Amino acid sequence: MRTNAARFGSFWLAALCVLLSAGFARERQARAGADEAKGGEPWSAAETVSAEDLHRELTSKYGQRPEIVYVGFRTLFAGGHIPGATFHGTASRPEGLEELRNWASSQPRTASVVLYCGCCPFERCPNVRPAYAALHAMGFRKVRVLILPTSFAADWAGKGYAIEKGM
Secondary structure (H helix, E strand, O other): OOOHHHHHHHHHHHHHHHHHHHHHHHHHHHHHHHHHHOOOOOOOHEEEEHHHHHHHHHOOOOOOOOOOEEOHHHHHHHHOOOOOEEOOOOOOHHHHHHHHHHHHHHOOOOOOOEEEEEOOOHHHHHHHHHHHHHHHHOOOOOOEEEEOOOHHHOOOHHHHHHEEEHH
């Protein structure tokens, strides 16, 4: 038979568990709300750039050029990419993400980086989100995502912006 002290301790332990669970649930809900406020994306609107704005930035004589990193499929990169962009693996694949991390490990965390893919409609892109998450987790805070709503072909090359071919 349990003593009153043992029952009292069990009661407080159960109450503590309920309170902690409620706190964790509120935290998850708050994070989900923050993601919804950002459009469900891991980045904010300030961490995106349009094709027009990036083109203007790259062709300007002023300011420092960001590091442009293509995170899509190797064959698409070879077929045409933003001049000066580099390829460090397909970010939707574990080996590609590891290749990106290896490259990033030698870069200053203050580097201005623009990630892009353009393999398909942006909302379905399997590459940009894991690449952004990986760099952000490594401490990069000047990462922007190039928004190509339809594809690289339509939203960059189709607008007459310069492209480079090959690896």
